[in-house]
Amino acid sequence: MHERGSVGLVRPEDIDFPGAFALDCGRSLPGFRLRIERYGQLNAQRSNAVLICHALSGDHHAAGYHSESDRKPGWWEACIGPGKPIDTDRFHVVSLNNLGGCSGSSGPCTPGPDGQTAWGPDFPIVTVRDWVRSQDRLREHLGIERWAAVIGGSLGGMQALQWAIDLPERVAHAVAIAAAPRLSTQNIAFNEVARQAILTDPDYCEGHYAREGKRPARGLALARMLGHITYLSDAAMADKFGRELISGAPGYSFEPEFQVESYLRYQGSQFIDKFDALTYLRMTKALDYFDPARDYGGNLVDALKRVEARLLLLAFSRDWRFSPARSEEIVRAALRAGRDVSYACIDSPLGHDDFLVPVPEYTRIFGAYMLRVAEECA
Amino acid sequence: MNQTVSTAPTATLPTGNGLRSDLAVIAEWIAPGTRVLDLGCGDGALLAHLAAARDVRGYGLELDLDNIAACVDRGVNVIQRDLDEGLADFDEGSFDYVVMSQALQVVHAPDRLLREMLRVGRAGIVTFPNFGHWSTRAQLALGGRMPRTRTLPSCWYNTQNIHLCTLRDFEALCAEQQLEILRRAVTDAAHRSRPGLRLWPNLRAEIGMYLLRRARRS
Known part of the structure; x- marks a missing residue:
């Protein structure tokens, strides 16, 4: 009943990570849970796994449907599925709800340290760096040496960038769509x-x-x-x-x-x-604090010098939240750092929301890039 | 100035490696293991060839999304960019070569871009259609119409080629900008080099290719 090109029915999984998990804010979690979804087969060499990072209001449910009667697919159905840019016939796609989320991963709504009452406002403020570290625990748990790609739009793209900087040996490609190197004052x-x-x-x-x-x-x-x-x-x-x-x-x-x-x-x-x-x-706090250059004296070029991944940046001409100029800041720094980087600005109908929509030129370039990634890790 | 040209060796064109032959000439001029910036890189054929055959790392700048998709297909680093925006965000001497093939005539300020190329690159490679070719001269002189040729097929009102020049014009600009012509190759529109082209190239060549560097001040 669901359209062709969809991963169809999917089922979330919960994974518990015991042991204290230190956060940037100085506090730590007494262990945590991540709710994830996975689509597509992991190959024998375990080399075709890609990580999808969600934006502000996203979650683990990136593609497919939870039931036959589900009317709406996952949030990135436009780009994930058989024959789509993130082709589930080629990739093993891993998507998660981030720490602090409200869709099943540890967050304000889940039981706090006593295992009974919800954390509520006492749940710590988490950062993009915290997310990357928690996602790295997930990578380890899944037995994946290196992501074929870490991919995201908006705040998700920021996570992809942070991954490439913080854990260079764990990311072959980082794809950041409609992202920014850090928020503007207006943001x-x-x-x-x-x-x-x-x-x-x-x-x-x-x-x-x-x-x-x-x-x-x-x-x-x-x-x-x-x-x-x-x-x-x-x-x-x-x-x-x-x-x-x-x-x-x-x-x-x-x-x-x-x-x-x-x-x-x-x-x-x-x-x-x-x-x-x-x-x-x-x-919103994680967005505000995001600034990978801060760890390198405010110098984004120095931050990107650590990157081993090849980078793809995509922006949308009508996006004024994270405008093309913001992606171009990342491109410039990547060029100065001598990294492998490609960039395109897509003439788009909507604005920031375009990263969720199958704009033909967007999915074509994104798809062409991902096909290369797939060939490399096959 | 003409002396500089006459002492520059004229290339013989390699054939048969699948690369468009003007790109093959450019590829021959580029030393292995170097860093290249390709302005208006098209479908990325040159950079892909250089990466595979010469271990060259680089980036292409390109405006057209179809071409960008083709570059991505080939695994070439490509940055969407309008060449008219200049190269201000590239550091001085950050590339061994800056290449501009068949784009000189479409940019708004070729003189400025040429200067920029040789600021960013230690050497520059430029190719362009020769407006001094006998057929363009003949069309204007005898037919009284703006020339349309195999290398310049558009009409005057819809052409992207807004800064056409002859080989001599280009060499004069190089002299003015104190650029030394290290090598020159000339071909017909099919990028073939025939012995006749070496005689009166400004009249007989349809495409000029130049390897440049900033002249050493003595």
Whole structure:
């Protein structure tokens, strides 16, 4: 019943990693759990595994369906599956929910140190470096010497970059799509407004909302609405929603009168049922703190000199959240560092969200690159 | 200036390795194990050949997405870039060779780009269609129309070739920029070299190929 080119029905797995796990913030977890999904066969040499890193609101469910009645596939169905850029006939695809997430991996909603009550707001703030270290434990657990590629869009691309810098011998290729070497001041400002929407929601209850039987739904919805504004370009929003009044004439009220208003409200209301506010706070912090150059005196070139992986960077012309200029900063530094790097800017319809969409020129270049990767590791 | 040219050895064209023959000439000029930047690298054929045959590492700059996809297919490092943006983010002397094949005539400021090439590269290799070829001269002189040839097939109103020059023009620019011509090769439009081309090349060559470096100040 599900379309051709899909991995079809998939099943998440939980993997527990016992033992203290030290975090950048100075605290440590008394062990942790990662929820993952895997698609495609691991070859005999165990050389065809690729790691998919998710963005702000993503999770382990990157492709396929959880049940026959599932209406929506995983978040990167556009790019993962038989015959797609990340071809599951060639690759063993590993995708996970990151630490601090709300989809099954250890996070604010899962049991804390006592094994009973949820962590709640006491769950530490995690960083991209922490994620990479936890993902490396996963790699070890799966018996994979080296990822054929680490791949991600947006915050996922940042993880791919961090992987290539922190664990150079473990990554053959790093693919970072619609990413940035670090957030701009404006990016951080948007994140701060999103966090304030949550933190000042009366139902936030200092983060103990679950215990109180409440949910900062308004704050989380607002945060999501704000996010969605940055996922589309001005032109794409105009194309998609226009600015005609739905009823044809002003109603002089605060009901949604323009299509874009209903769109944002819809996106906000959908999000609160599937996402957790404490996780949202942590994901935005991980974005804000991401800055691999910081460990190298602020010099991205020095950071990239460590990289052994070949790099592919892709950006979208209408993306203003992480614009092509941001990807080009990474390209420039990679060139100066003498790394193998390729880069293309795709003329795209939407903006930042394009990395999730099968834009033909995007999937063609991405697919051509991944085919090379597949040939290398076959 | 003409003296510089006459002392430059003229290449004989290798054939039969599957590479377009002007690229084969360029490949011959590039020493093994070096670093190359290819401006307007097209489908990446030159860089792929250099990597396989000469252990050369490098990058191609290219604007067209079809070409970029072709480069990616070949496993060539390719950066999407408009050559008119210049090479400011490349460090001085960061490449052994900077190559520009058949792109000189389409850029907005060929003189500036040529200077940039020889800042970034220790040597530069340039190939371009010779506007001094007898057939272009004849079309303009006798027919009174803007020339259209095998190397320059477009009409005047839709051509990308906005900075056409003759071999002599180019050599004059090199002299002005204090660039030394180390080697020169000339071919017809099919990139074949015939003995006749060496006589009156500015009249008979359809394509000129040059290996340059900054002249040593004495």
